[in-house]
Amino acid sequence: xxxxxxxxxxxxxxxxxxxxxxxxxxxxxxxxxxxxxxxxxxxxxxxxxxxxxxxxxxxxxxxxxxxxxxxxxxxxxxxxxxxxxxxxxxxxxxxxxxxxxxxxxxxxxxxxxxxxxxxxxxxxxxxxxxxxxxxxxxxxxxxxxxxxxxxxxxxxxxxxxxxxxxxxxxxxxxxxxxxxxxxxxxxxxxxxxxxxxxxxxxxxxxxxxxxxxxxxxxxxxxxxxxxxxxxxxxxxxxxxxxxxxxxxxxxxxxxxxxxxxxxxxxxxxxxxxxxxxxxxxxxxxxxxxxxxxxxxxxxxxxxxxxxxxxxxxxxxxxxxxxxxxxxxxxxxxxxxxxxxxxxxxxxxxxxxxxxxxxxxxxxxxxxxxxxxxxxxxxxxxxxxxxxxxxxxxxxxxxxxxxxxxxxxxxxxxxxxxxxxxxxxxxxxxxxxxxxxxxxxxxxxxxxxxxxxxxxxxxxxxxxxxxxxxxxxxxx
Amino acid sequence: xxxxxxxxxxxxxxxxxxxxxxxxxxxxxxxxxxxxxxxxxxxxxxxxxxxxxxxxxxxxxxxxxxxxxxxxxxxxxxxxxxxxxxxxxxxxxxxxxxxxxxxxxxxxxxxxxxxxxxxxxxxxxxxxxxxxxxxxxxxxxxxxxxxxxxxxxxxxxxxxxxxxxxxxxxxxxxxxxxxxxxxxxxxxxxxxxxxxx
Numbered sequence: 001x002x003x004x005x006x007x008x009x010x011x012x013x014x015x016x017x018x019x020x021x022x023x024x025x026x027x028x029x030x031x032x033x034x035x036x037x038x039x040x041x042x043x044x045x046x047x048x049x050x051x052x053x054x055x056x057x058x059x060x061x062x063x064x065x066x067x068x069x070x071x072x073x074x075x076x077x078x079x080x081x082x083x084x085x086x087x088x089x090x091x092x093x094x095x096x097x098x099x100x101x102x103x104x105x106x107x108x109x110x111x112x113x114x115x116x117x118x119x120x121x122x123x124x125x126x127x128x129x130x131x132x133x134x135x136x137x138x139x140x141x142x143x144x145x146x147x148x149x150x151x152x153x154x155x156x157x158x159x160x161x162x163x164x165x166x167x168x169x170x171x172x173x174x175x176x177x178x179x180x181x182x183x184x185x186x187x188x189x190x191x192x193x194x195x196x197x198x199x200x201x202x203x204x205x206x207x208x209x210x211x212x213x214x215x216x217x218x219x220x221x222x223x224x225x226x227x228x229x230x231x232x233x234x235x236x237x238x239x240x241x242x243x244x245x246x247x248x249x250x251x252x253x254x255x256x257x258x259x260x261x262x263x264x265x266x267x268x269x270x271x272x273x274x275x276x277x278x279x280x281x282x283x284x285x286x287x288x289x290x291x292x293x294x295x296x297x298x299x300x301x302x303x304x305x306x307x308x309x310x311x312x313x314x315x316x317x318x319x320x321x322x323x324x325x326x327x328x329x330x331x332x333x334x335x336x337x338x339x340x341x342x343x344x345x346x347x348x349x350x351x352x353x354x355x356x357x358x359x360x361x362x363x364x365x366x367x368x369x370x371x372x373x374x375x376x377x378x379x380x381x382x383x384x385x386x387x388x389x390x391x392x393x394x395x396x397x398x399x400x401x402x403x404x405x406x407x408x409x410x411x412x413x414x415x416x417x418x419x420x421x422x423x424x425x426x427x428x429x430x431x432x433x434x435x436x437x438x439x440x441x442x443x444x445x446x447x448x449x450x451x452x453x454x455x456x457x458x459x460x461x462x463x464x465x466x467x468x469x470x471x472x473x474x475x
Numbered sequence: 476x477x478x479x480x481x482x483x484x485x486x487x488x489x490x491x492x493x494x495x496x497x498x499x500x501x502x503x504x505x506x507x508x509x510x511x512x513x514x515x516x517x518x519x520x521x522x523x524x525x526x527x528x529x530x531x532x533x534x535x536x537x538x539x540x541x542x543x544x545x546x547x548x549x550x551x552x553x554x555x556x557x558x559x560x561x562x563x564x565x566x567x568x569x570x571x572x573x574x575x576x577x578x579x580x581x582x583x584x585x586x587x588x589x590x591x592x593x594x595x596x597x598x599x600x601x602x603x604x605x606x607x608x609x610x611x612x613x614x615x616x617x618x619x620x621x622x623x624x625x626x627x628x629x630x631x632x633x634x635x636x637x638x639x640x641x642x643x644x645x646x647x648x649x650x651x652x653x654x655x656x657x658x659x660x661x662x663x664x665x666x667x668x669x670x671x672x
Contacts, residue, residue, distance in 0.1 A: 015658040016651050021633050024648060026658050028666055036552065038508035047645070052655075058669040064506065078506040085508045096669050117667045129551040129575060145553035145579035147644070155648045157655055161631065193493055194545040194571055227548065229574050250665040258665035293493050293548070314492040314543055321491075411502045411550075430549060432497040434520050 002268025004165045005234050006200040009140040009265065013123050015157055022159040028122035028139075030152050031108045032059035032095065034086040035413070036127025040150035041089040051093045052156045058117065059090050060098040062107045063413045067376050067403035070100055079414065093153075106379020106405040109133040109347035113217065114381055116246025120235035120262040125152055130347045130429065132223040136216035137243075138235035138265045140200070143224065163229065164274035166199040167267075170207040172281040177463055179357070180215035181349060181427070181446035183207070183279075184222045185287040185297045191277060193295040196228030199275065202267060203233050207281035213242040214353040221348045222429050225294035234266045286461040288334055289431045289444040291322035296431075298334060300449065300461055306330035325433055326441050327421070334459050337443065341424040342373040342400075342454040343436070344447055346410040349427035350378025352385050354447040358427075359391040361451035361462045362398040368457035373400035374416060376408040400454065412437045425453040477584045478641030481613040482565045484538030486602040486621075487528055494542055495549035496576060500558040502550075513558035533606035540567045541598045541610075547576025547587075556583045566612040568619065570595050581634050582644060586612055588619060594626045614639060 003011070016024040030053075037059070044050070051057060064079040074080040083100065090097040098104040104111060109130055112118040118134040124141035125131060127149040134141035148158055168187060188195075201223050203216075211219070216233050223231030240259055243249045250258040267273075289297040290304050296319065298305065307319035307330065323330065328337070344350075344358045355377060367373045375395045377383035383405050386392055392402045409416040410428035418424055418440025427450050431442040443459060452460040504516035521527045528534060540559065546569040547555060556579045559567065567585065570592040580587040590598075601621055602608050611620040614635060619626045630638075637644070648655075 016654045024651065024654070026655070026662075029669075035505045039510050039553075042508070049645070055668045055670040063502075076506075082506045082508060117669065119667050122667065127551060127553075129549065143551040143575055145551055145556070145575060145582065147553060147579065147582040151645050151648065154645050155652075155655060156659075157648060159644060159648065193548055194573075197545075197571065197574060224549075224575075227545070227573060248667045248669070250667075254665040257663065261663070261665070293495070317490075318492050411497075413502045413505065430495075430497070432495045432549060434501055435497050438501075438520065 002271035004267045004271045004273060005138060005202055005232055005265055006140060006165050009121055009123070010162060012121065022161045024157050025123060025160045027125050027152050027156055027158060028056060029112065029117055029124045030057045031112055031124065031126035031131070032057065032149070033062050033108045033126070033128065034082045035063045036146050037089065037149055038082065038085045039146045040153060041093065043150040044093070044153055049154045051095060051153045054094050056156060057153070058096050059086060060105050060108050060111050061086060061100050063407045063411065065100045065406040066414050067406050067408050067416055070404045076415070103380050106381065107347045107350060107407055109221065110350060110378035110382060113137070114246070114379060116243055116249035119243065119258070120239060121265050125158065129224045130221050132229065132231050133217050133221040133347055135220040135223065135230050135232040136213060137239055138232060138262065140230055140232065142229040164199045166196060166201050166228070166275040166277065167273040168201050168203050168277050168279065169205040170203065170279045170281050171205050172207060173210065174207050174281045174284060177448070177461065178284045178286065179446040179448060180211055180218040182284055182287040184219045185289065185294070185444060186284055187279060188222065188226045188295050189297040190279070191226050193225060193293050194227045196223060196226035199228050201226070201228045201231040203231060204267070208233055209236065212353060213238060214351045217351065218348055222294065225429060235262045286446065286449050288449060288459055290326065290328060290334060291319065292325055292431055292433050294429065294431060294444060296322055297444070300334050300459060302334055304328045304330055304332045304334065336458060338423070338458045339371065339425045339443070339453055340422045341418060342371060342450050343376070343409040343424055343426040343428065344374070344450050345376030345378065345408055346428040347378060348429045349447050350376060350382065352382050354427065355382065355386045355391050358447040358451040359394040361448055361465070362400065362455070363394050365398055365455045365465070367399035367454045371454055371457050373454045374403055374409060375400050376403045377405045380405045409436050411435055425450050425459060476582070476641045476643060479584050479586050479614050479638045481611065481615060482538065483609050483611040484565065485536065485607065486539040486541050486598065486610045487534050487537045488599040488602045489528060489540060489542040490599060492543035493545045493548055496547055496552050496555040497549055499547070499555040500552065505552055505554055510557050511561055513554055514561035517558040517562045536563070538563055538565045539610045539612060540564050541595060541602065542567060542569045544569060544571045544592065546572050548573040551575045553579045553583070556580050556585050560585050568595060568598065581638060584638060584641065586614060586638065588612055588628050590619060590626050590628055594624065597624050
């Protein structure tokens with residue numbers, strides 16, 4: 001019988017297999033950041049171990065980094081200590097590090113792909129659940145805990161139980177104005193936050209094949225919000241074109257050998273998935289969340305659901321709690337929800353295409369009075385690219401704040417946070433209680449919806465704006 | 476890692492589903508660089524509410540957490556496991572755990588036990604009515620026992636063996652170091668490297 005993409009990549013990395021034990025899996029690329037690594041380095045030090053493969057390991061600073069005044073000492077002493085700990089650990093053990101201020105610094109899941117380190121058929125791990133992002137290249141990529149970070153540092157392997165596979169087939173074409181973010185939010189609402197648990201998801205079908213690499217990363221990034229540790233998309237010409245010429249992409253004969261291998265990384269026609277979900281792309285529209293987990297979402301055109309409409313008692317209770325926390329009433333149109341803050345950025349939607357999409361909506365328009373909009377590029381390189389295209393000017397002229405790269409308000413470990421009761425439209429990945437700041441209320445949206453929301457002051461899509469501003473002549 | 480064989484203690488019934496790791500330990504606690512001292516951050520936001528179950532005096536010293544489905548979703552932060560352990564929990568019971576959280580818990584000797592929701596319901600009812608009721612989590616017998624409740628649970632044999640013996644994963648893996656070297660010798664040259672060769 002044929003094998004799925006995930007099974008092929010898995011099989012190619014088995015170092016040791018024994019009955020009744022997890023497979024020992026080789027790890028091709030280990031990404032590190034400051035939050036989940038200190039205790040792992042400490043463990044190495046205590047047991048007198050070294051990093052086995054420095055040439056497969058790379059670190060950057062992202063979660064704690066400020067997005068303003070990055071040339072000044074970091075004000076929060078605890079954040080500063082954590083960054084200093086990473087710097088000390090990398091220096092001591094010899095790990096390549098891109099610190100704050102370095103041109104390659106940025107959110108770890110933006111940095112790996114843009115350097116060309118994330119490649120098809122590789123295994124990629126990081127002490128961060130959004131490592132699933134890298135699956136967009138046909139890599140098997142998953143988040144790990146700190147004990148596993150230490151394990152990979154010491155052995156370059158991980159004992160892992162083979163996951164099941166689930167196909168998410170998206171047939172047809174996404175309608176105009178519907179983005180990868182809308183699609184993944186709709187998928188999570190459909191299968192639930194636990195629906196992917198125990199599975200590797202493979203996104204496939206016509207709508208997926210037509211997506212750019214950056215859009216594919218947005219999809220795979222949020223696999224974890226459906227409970228799946230990893231999400232994958234088979235590599236194709238789009239993938240190869242993205243990689244060609246990147247700093248760490250193979251060259252010459254190695255490139256040819258790599259592409260030959262990469263082309264084998266497709267699910268065989270006779271392979272069987274353990275589960276399959278089919279989505280009709282044509283039925284989708286801009287999608288936003290109303291609750292406190294990423295599965296609590298609905299089309300922007302809908303209303304806040306009535307908790308009483310849920311048959312399952314625990315879902316009903318969760319919806320009641322969510323509405324209470326979010327300060328929303330059942331039946332309220334989602335478009336009527338007013339926001340204080342708009343955040344464009346994160347490993348979900350902080351890449352250049354995301355910034356272009358938001359800028360296109362904002363061009364010639366203004367952020368509504370009383371709304372604060374933060375635009376945080378996913379990496380320093382993305383920031384430079386945006387500046388070279390003049391996007392920073394578009395954002396600033398519209399009244400948005402143009403910041404330096406980092407995780408920023410996605411989780412508010414740095415000073416970019418919501419105040420209690422403040423409400424955001426955010427292009428990030430989690431609307432958990434307090435995620436963006438104590439008492440903060442988060443609506444997950446696409447970059448396009450974020451920008452339109454900034455203009456109107458309430459949840460809106462770009463289509464809602466067309467009446468407000470005439471299209472400039474000649475465009 | 477401390478070995479886990481069997482444990483008996485009072486329980487905390489947590490009637491919540493989708494308890495994500497941001498609730499278990501909020502992000503601002505992640506700036507610490509040690510594995511201890513996270514107990515005050517456990518469920519920090521909910522603990523501000525005096526009626527929250529962990530704040531009830533009769534729950535002091537409880538060691539078994541009985542939670543709703545999809546416990547530990549979200550961020551991979553192992554700090555969530557450390558926070559539960561620092562607070563004094565030895566075992567967590569739920570009908571479903573998020574994968575990364577489950578892996579983290581078992582690597583630290585915090586036993587995560589999957590039981591049917593009906594059993595979880597029964598444990599909630601028992602321990603809500605009688606806060607002094609004791610719950611036994613027996614890894615040797617793979618059984619959870621409380622007054623009127625006996626339920627067996629699954630845990631793969633390898634994970635169980637490591638927990639029962641408190642074995643360290645890295646040492647176990649390094650016993651097969653020659654297998655790792657053999658694999659490395661066969662890796663294709665086109666695989667990415669972060670440093671010049």
